[in-house]
Amino acid sequence: MAVLALAGALTACSDKAAAPAPSGPVEVGVVTLQPERQTITTELPGRASAFLSAEIRPQVGGIVQKRLFTEGALVKAGQVLYQLDAASYQAAQASAQASLAKVQAAVGAAEATARRNAELVKIDAISRQVDDDSQAALVLARSDVAVARAAVENARISLSYTRIVAPISGRTTTSSVTPGALVTANQAAALTTVSQLDPLYVDVTQSSTEVLRLKSDMASGRFQRSDAASARITLKFEDGSVYQHPGKLQFSGVNVNPGTGAVTLRAVVPNPQGLLMPGMYVRAVLEAGVNEQALLVPQQGVTRDATGNANVLLVDKDNKIERRRIKVDAAVGSRWQLVSGLVAGDRVVVDGLQRIKAGDTVKAIEVVTKASGAGSPEAAQAVMPAASAASGAR
Structure with a gap:
């Protein structure tokens, strides 16, 4: 009798444990792709140079009687710098x-x-x-x-x-002579240099390969040329910080340097606080073109296989999961710029990827996107609704 009672209890527990789970399609978060206007940028190395620079040399010979400026100070055009005997x-x-x-x-x-x-x-x-x-x-x-x-x-x-004056307004460098020194007309060594530092030039170099690729994209209609009159350029310092004053592209070279295979671009950048100095190395983010119909895929919805190919899971019109291989280009905030594989209106799964596989029937819930940072307006972060969160808890 004891054995029969124990067997009955075990059977009851087994039946309770084997009770079927609630049926129904799995809820997944999706983002519907919509075309956006996307500015095409490229990051290039560059160096700052003075907008105007004048090396001060005497035009007559004589003994320097006075130096009438402070080294490193701002001087005005026509201001006397040196007085000769x-x-x-x-x-x-x-x-x-x-x-x-x-x-x-x-x-x-x-x-x-x-x-x-x-x-x-x-x-x-x-x-x-x-x-x-x-x-x-x-x-x-x-x-x-x-x-x-x-x-x-x-x-x-x-x-x-005999009164050596500044030909331009700007900031002086150190003086190479002191009172009592003998100078000669048109000597090789400059007495000092005056540089206009606001605005500044920033000269950047772009490889001819990138130039040809950009021209090809524009010729095919994928990109549109950015207006040269409003082409902006943003600078980054060596520590990664962004310079707060954007510049404007002024000149694009027409010759390729045979030694480096690069084309020189010149931009004019405001420098009211004097943070930029001639010779300083910077990274320049240049607006190269505009894609009026860009598709951006959230990075959390993109996976890669063993060979490195990018894939996404889509929800088709029958609410079934489909795996599709795609090709992506540059990262834009927290999204990838799509090259091929998807079209506008496709629903890409961005939440619940671990609970589904190709062929499953699901319940698609559109997620809400918001900017992930003030400095990166394109970056988006998926926020699941309460119903989807509850589904994930189950």
Whole structure:
């Protein structure tokens, strides 16, 4: 009797454990693909360079008397940077002015002689040869005045060059000379350099292969060319931080460097705080084109097989699971940019992948997407509804 009672209890427990689970299709979260306007960007290496740069050299020789600027400070165009000893140039100007006065006095005498001879020749008081000589002497005297005036102007210019001024506004570098140094006209070594740092140029290089690929995509109609007048460029520093002031593409090279196989692009970038410095290495994110019908696939819905091919699970019109191989390109936030394999309207499974397989009948629930970060507006994060969450708990 005891054995029969024990067997009956075990049978009851077994029947209870084998009770069938509630039937019904599994709930999965899906995202319906819709075409979006997507800006095509490319990240390229680049270096900053001054918008304007002037190496300061003396145009006359002499002893430096004063340095009239602070190294590293901002200077204005026309501001005096160095004062050279001007004594010899002042003397040269005074000598030129005296020579001018001398020849001007000679002109007065020549004019009087020529005027008098012109009257005398009319009454045959003098020969015509004497009159001609006096007229020629007047022309020569007037030429001497013109030469003397040019000498005075030249002396004035040389004297003005003893005040070495900044040709542009900008920030100075260190000075290579101190008061008392001897400098010469047009010497090889610059006294200092003035650089305009706001805005700055950023020169980036793009491989010719990338240029050809982009042109091919544009020719096929996949991408549209970005408006050159509004093509933006965003900079990243070496530490990965993003520079807050976007620039604008100004120039695209037409020749390929035979040594590097790259094309040079130039952008103008504002630099109000002076964070960018000439020679600084940056990464430039350039807007290359626009895809008006881009399809972006959430990364959590993409898996890869043993050979590295990308695959997704779709929910077809009969609510059955279908596995499809796709081809993706660059990452855009938390999504992949689709190249081929899907069309607009396809429903991609992004939640519940572990509970289903190809051929299963499911209940598709559209998920809500939201931006995953302020700095990445394209990035999306799937948020499941309460009903789907409950399904996952079961």
